[in-house]
Amino acid sequence: MEKTLQMNTNSRDQMIDITKQIEEWMQEINANNGMIIVSSLHTTAGITVNENADPDVKTDFLRRLDEVYPWDHQLDRHAEGNTAAHMKTSTVGHAQTLIVSNGKLVLGTWQGVYFCEFDGPRQNRKIQLKMISS
């Protein structure tokens, strides 16, 4: 079973909690046991699992990543000028694997699944979901 989520982003760096969209899809397909791969189909946007409670974590997270991989860099050669977005994507990962048990995502109390935009705003960002039953 597979599904493509589409979304628009509205700033250069943005974390969007997609946990509920994944859970809704699991209900649609009657997901039971196995795993789900959540995969960004872009090279300047990734997926990570992190805190879903205090929104300040997202603010800090994006600012800290930006300090490690600053947008402007004298030595960058890539003509599009978005090397930093490529770095951030490989750092958090283009995809994550989630455990599914008895119809539910196995996540800790504070864990949420995030689509991470690193080169927005963009229309029509795509995330592929794939369920593998066990």
Add this chain to the structure above:
Amino acid sequence: MEKTLQMNTNSRDQMIDITKQIEEWMQEINANNGMIIVSSLHTTAGITVNENADPDVKTDFLRRLDEVYPWDHQLDRHAEGNTAAHMKTSTVGHAQTLIVSNGKLVLGTWQGVYFCEFDGPRQNRKIQLKMISS
């Protein structure tokens, strides 16, 4: 097949080799072929695969990560003050996927699986293991 490993940690940053615990569980369940997802159920502790020989690698690893994501940061807004732990978790990953072949983990000579504590010491850290047979 699934199992929850529980462990206590005893310093703020700590790497604990859990390879043997995974292998013991594989024997219990007669794991044969497929994959295992190893997933931290926390947002301030992750999983990585790295060197299991020289213990200095762990010391260097944790110090280097701390330099990239220092614990204290003037601009952090997250009230718990552990933004650095969230950064490190998403950098190494909250989970890893391991190949299982003929009853054994497919790892290189020097590879071990580590639980990475980034906001310890803590009681009752949880790691979920899930076997998907192929």
Add this chain to the structure above:
Amino acid sequence: MEKTLQMNTNSRDQMIDITKQIEEWMQEINANNGMIIVSSLHTTAGITVNENADPDVKTDFLRRLDEVYPWDHQLDRHAEGNTAAHMKTSTVGHAQTLIVSNGKLVLGTWQGVYFCEFDGPRQNRKIQLKMISS
């Protein structure tokens, strides 16, 4: 189904696009639906999914990572002197999971799969491929 890719690298840091080798193997085994785990069997070389178009992205990528994790570091204790390579490997990840749908890798237009050498040049680097059908 499983396969070991072998390769030689010719510089300390190098990204090698292995997408075609994975696709060729998929044809050999008549891969249909499921996922493929692509796993480096080394602690100083990883796998990432990133841009396959402009070669300058690779140049920028490796230089940026080197700035974050410089090769020489006064405080490193690991006698082999390659702590930076261990850091880079855990940052990009030792392995990636790819979705397979109707016999094809589900990747975005610009996504390619890279073997990332961080401590070359080396002979006989090994990458394990594992197909899990769904």
